[in-house]
Amino acid sequence: MDIFALFTTRVTEALRADYPELDAALLSRVVVEPPRDPAHGDLSTNASMVVAKPLGKNPREVAAALVERFKDAPDVESVEVAGPGFINFRLSNSIWHQVLKAVGAQGANYGRSDLGQGERVNIEYVSSNPTGPMHVGHTRGAVFGDALASLMAWSGYDVTREYYINDTGGQTVILGRSALLRYREALGETIEIPSGFYPGDYLIPVGQVLAAEHGRALLDMPEEEAVLIARETALAAMMELIKADLAQLNVHHDVFFSERQLHGAGGDIEKTLAWLREEGMVYEGRLDPPKGKTPEDWEDREQTLFRATDYGDDTDRALVKSDGTYTYFAADIAYHRNKYLRGFNHMVNVLGADHSGYVKRLQAAVKAVSHNEADIDVRICQLVRLLKNGEPFKMSKRSGDLITLSDLVEEVGADATRFMLLFRRNDAAMDFDFALVKEQTRDNPVFYVQYAHARACSIFRTAARDMPELDVSDAALAGAKTELLETAADIELIRLLGAWPRTVAAAAVAHEPHRIAFYVHDLAAAFHGFWAKGKDDPSLRVVNPTEPTLTLARLALVDAVRQVIRNGLGILGVGAPEELS
Template sequence: MDVFALFAARVSNALSVLYPEVGADLLARIVVEPPRDSAHGDLSTNAAMVVAKPLGKNPREVATTLAEHFGKDPDVTAVEVAGPGFINFRLATPIWHQVLRSIAQQGDDYGRSTLGQGEAVNIEYVSANPTGPMHVGHTRGAVFGDTLAALMAYSGYEVAREYYINDAGSQIDTLARSTFLRYREALGETIEIPPGFYPGDYLIPVGQALKEEFGDSLLSKPEPEALALVKDRVLAAMLELIKADLAKLNIHHDVFFSERTLHGQGGAIDTTLDWLRQEGMIYEGRLEPPKGKTPDEWEDREQTLFRATDYGDDVDRPLIKSDGSYTYFAADIAYHRNKFLRGFKHMINVLGADHSGYVKRLQAATKAVSLNAADMDVRICQLVRLMKNGEPFKMSKRSGDLVTLADVVDEVGADATRFMLLFRRNDAAMDFDFALVKEQTRDNPVFYVQYAHARAYSIFKTANRDLPALDLSPEALAKAEIELIQTPEELDLVRVLAAWPRTVTAAAVAHEPHRIAFYVHDLAGAFHSFWAKGKDDVSLRFVNADDPKLTLARLALVDAVRQVLVNGLAILGVSAPTELS
């Protein structure tokens, strides 16, 4: 049960009856949400201000008419007009009882929606160069993308989790040459890693595997042939290494798309550029030098350009380099046309902070290759600073100069890593404090939320101890006399539970999974606060040995909190422990 959606529908229906001339486009703009100040009521709507001008009326006049209409609604105990035309509602207690019953009935599906209507959405995230293990800089985007995928699936979308393997280009040639050195080392040679090569020890096993497969035969092969063999083996090994790193955070992709498949004569880049030419989206021309570049730093030449400015970009983009090879952007265009041809009209790319300049060009490419039929959202994940007790923290490094994803997970665990990286907006830089995430205090957000879930189980253990004859089965809880939930403190907790479906929908629409982390933290806070009040006020305790019926009703409330915490943590990919050591 979504209280906000329920009353949004009632407000729309009321407007349709009171003002039949109001169209569906206006009704779609109506919002029902919590008021900024809870003292003003349970719900607030902007309906009167949305429709007043088209109706030629004063917003407060429309609001007053609507208020009079809802004054007859048995689920509304008070309604008032505020400010320029807001309408605030206070709901009757039975509405909150319905919320508790719906949580018990829907269980894991409470908050799940059909928002996406089964539409396909492609979420591409991580997509790091396959040149070594995942490092800490990739971790935030990996967690963000994986959680966004879970959120969108929970909201009714058909989600494809995709990893774009950057396995073409000079960095892969360097990787192959670095691996060939490790192969020679495995054969007994003393090697020296030149500047610019990949120095990490993670290539040593690959060199050993090459020795076992080929013996010393690669040394006698022409260099291009030998490096081609090495490249295939090391790319496969690095991809398995990356998958293993991601699995430490329970991250698994559905599709691994190879950039190399776009290249080659007659490949996707060739066919895409041919199609763009036919559609008039490519021309031969010159570009103005970028701001801050001197003539000596800028190659003024006629080149093949994509009309990116026709699709919202700041400048038109080159597609072919002076040496005749394709630009990275040419591959990007072909790749996103491939996504569209695979049936994706909704695409989300999760990129690192160093790719913020790519947003407009990727959106332009998506519009062009889909003839404006597809949409693209680019989510930028800002940098993470590793800290300990508020000071910059340098971990021991096992892979060249990198702090790896595995290093972080091994230090604090998958739950803490995931939750903390989601407990801030993706577009804001953040500090990851290793000391904080190990604390078992309310200052540690992940502990605070998981402890709330464990506390729910602890309360049931207390009930079993104090009321051993009381049936606490799910069937018994479903039949509890929820109507006994009446105190302001109890109902305030139910109001937080009632916000869950709306939170999920809002987070999915905005592509902002941090809202889920914020919500479960708020719910945990409300639950802990209620429990603390029971320490001082016996009448507010969850377990009352002298009143089994009230105890069962309150345990149904506790179980509702437990269920919603489980639902939220599941989206975040964080466990819900029944006890904490």
């Protein structure tokens, strides 16, 4: 039960009744939301200001007519015009009791919706070079992308989680050479790893595999041929290592797309470039030098250029280098055309902080290859600074110069890692303090939320101990007399539960899973406060052996809080423990 959606429908239906000439597009701009000041009521709408001008009326005149339609509604306690024409509603307790019943009835599905109408969305995230284990720099994007995918799936989108494997280019050759050194080491040689190679111990098993499979045969063939063999073995091993690292955070992808599909004769880049020529989207020309410092890769020459400025970019983009190979952007265009041809009109790319300059060019690419039918949202995840008690924290570096994802999860656990990385906007830099994350205090957000769920479960255990004859089954809770919940503390908590469906929908539309983390933290705080009031005021206690009917109603409320916290943590990929040690 989405209170805000319900009243949006009721307000627009009232407008249609009074003004049949209003069209659906205009009415779609009507919003019902919480008022900025809670003292003004439970709901507020801009309806009169949306339609007044097209109707040639004063907004307050339209608002007054709407107020007349709602003033006698049994679930509206009061309704009034405010300011230039806002309408504020204060709802009767009966509607909050309905909300509580809806949470109990819908349970794990409370807050789910068909907002996405089954539209297909491709979310590409992580996509680190397969040259070693996942490190801390990859972790935020992995968690963000996975939570966003869960959020959008919850909201009725058909989501595909995709990982782009950068398995071509110079870094893979270096990986092969590094693996070949470990192969020689496995055969008994003493090796020295040159600067610029991958020094991590994670390549030692790759060398051992090569030695077991090929004996000394790789030493007897041309080095370039041996490097290619070593590269293939290393790439396969690194992808398995990356998948295992991600699994520690419960991150799993549906599609692993190899960059190799783009390259070579008949590859996607060649096909895409031919298509772009047919469409008149490329030309031969020169680029003006960039303003400010000239990058090393800028060339003052006649070259093949994509008309990126026709699609909102700041400059046209080179597609072919002077040596005849394709630019990275040529691969980007081909890859996103591939996504579009696979049926994705909606794409989300999760990139690191050093990719902020990619936003406009990727948007231009998607507009071009889809003839403006598809869209892409590029989400940038800013850097994470590791701290301990406010000071920079150096963890073990078991993989060369890397602080790995495994190190992070081993130190604080998957739940804390995921929640803390989502408890801030993705585009804001953040500090990750290991000491704070391990504290069992209200200052530790993940503990505070999980403790609220555990406390709700503990209240049920208390009820079983103190009132063993009380039936607290799902059926009994569903039949609880929730109309007995009339105190301000009861209604305040239910009102927050009523905001959950709107929160999920808004977070999905905005591609902002941090809103879910903020919400469950707010709900946890409200629940802890509710419990504390019961300690001071016996009439507000949940378990009261002298009041079994009221106790059952309050247990229904506690169960609803427990369920919504569990739903929110589930979207974030965080566990909801019943007890905390």
